[in-house]
Amino acid sequence: MMQTTLQTILEQKYLAAALVSCGIVVLFANALGREAAVVAGNFMYVPTTGILLILATVAVFKFGTSGHHGIAWFAFAGYAASAFTAEMLWIGQEVYLQIDPFPSAADVFYLIGYPFLLMFFIAYLQPVKAGITKKMLAATSVFSLSVLALGLYVTVGNGTDDVFATVVAAIYPVFDSILIVPALIGVALFFKGKVNFMWTLFCLGTICVFVADAAFLLGQNEDSYYTGNPAEILFYWNYILLAFGVKNHTSLFQSRKKRDGLGALHA
Amino acid sequence: MDVTDIQIKKALVAFSIEKVLFGMGEPVYQRVADALKNDYGCYVPDCYDHPEYLKRVLADLYGNAYATIIGSIRENLKEFSHQDSVQKFLVALN
Numbered sequence A: 001m002m003q004t005t006l007q008t009i010l011e012q013k014y015l016a017a018a019l020v021s022c023g024i025v026v027l028f029a030n031a032l033g034r035e036a037a038v039v040a041g042n043f044m045y046v047p048t049t050g051i052l053l054i055l056a057t058v059a060v061f062k063f064g065t066s067g068h069h070g071i072a073w074f075a076f077a078g079y080a081a082s083a084f085t086a087e088m089l090w091i092g093q094e095v096y097l098q099i100d101p102f103p104s105a106a107d108v109f110y111l112i113g114y115p116f117l118l119m120f121f122i123a124y125l126q127p128v129k130a131g132i133t134k135k136m137l138a139a140t141s142v143f144s145l146s147v148l149a150l151g152l153y154v155t156v157g158n159g160t161d162d163v164f165a166t167v168v169a170a171i172y173p174v175f176d177s178i179l180i181v182p183a184l185i186g187v188a189l190f191f192k193g194k195v196n197f198m199w200t201l202f203c204l205g206t207i208c209v210f211v212a213d214a215a216f217l218l219g220q221n222e223d224s225y226y227t228g229n230p231a232e233i234l235f236y237w238n239y240i241l242l243a244f245g246v247k248n249h250t251s252l253f254q255s256r257k258k259r260d261g262l263g264a265l266h267a
Numbered sequence B: 001m002d003v004t005d006i007q008i009k010k011a012l013v014a015f016s017i018e019k020v021l022f023g024m025g026e027p028v029y030q031r032v033a034d035a036l037k038n039d040y041g042c043y044v045p046d047c048y049d050h051p052e053y054l055k056r057v058l059a060d061l062y063g064n065a066y067a068t069i070i071g072s073i074r075e076n077l078k079e080f081s082h083q084d085s086v087q088k089f090l091v092a093l094n
Helices: A005-032 A034-043 A045-063 A067-096 A105-131 A134-155 A163-189 A196-221 A230-252 B005-024 B026-040 B044-048 B051-076 B084-093
Strands: none
Touching: A005 A034, A005 A230, A034 A045, A034 A067, A045 A067, A045 A230, A045 B026, A067 A105, A067 A230, A067 B005, A067 B026, A105 A163, A105 B005, A105 B051, A134 A163, A134 A196, A163 A196, A163 B051, A196 A230, B005 B026, B005 B044, B005 B051, B005 B084, B026 B044, B026 B051, B044 B051, B051 B084
């Protein structure tokens, strides 16, 4: 079915509703107390990452593994699976085992997700890489380096005595800043196109993760962080933004009755 | 079946477009073919006569990046660009 303006507007309405309701749930849980916030905060990851994983799997089946888009969606599914596994490990450790989940095996899966997401960006941009100008690359790199400097200042600058935790903490802003470059390039390249909606959401999601990672690491260093605190809303928003981006992209390339384009030759 | 020169060139252009779009992914080709059919009532080989349709569909889908995709199609047709009709198609794609 053709993506109409009405459908895009409706989709944005649902996106706004998802973002707002997620924020309300977290804030309401925080108003009830820290324990309620931890429980609500942990279980909020089940639908957000779960839906993202389902949508990513649908995208893989839709695009297959052929072509640059196919490779891109395969990598994205890897990211979604890593994120889902990481969140489930986090919940298992914090809610059931009641141990501090940072740093832990969950971080391995969070970190594995980054190369997959980078692979997605690179594979998707591969067919249009000739359109990437030096100016574009320079502008996004400057932005990325600024983000990295800020991230490292927040994490390493306020590091604790735990060297391992500080190193793990420092990896996140480095990876975040790397991802921001292709995400911004994609937004610029596909500007005015229908696929730009997905790229904008992915870019906003990447920025949300960066801010949330900085808040998380700062909170960890001050030992004041807990799962489900208001800053964590940005993590949920990232998954929601990505999920709506995938949904929009899959709808855009919705399969229709196959038509043989060469049929006209025989007419 | 008579195969005219025009039909051969249409097939050549269609093949180049398909090669680039399939390189991006089969659903991309299907999406472009569907848009050409629904919006302009034509098939991929008809882009030989109406390259502006292809331009509009790609721009609608990929925004600013459409020019790069067009560039790939041009690259595929480079060795046939000495032929007037193919040259005309390539110029119209600009």
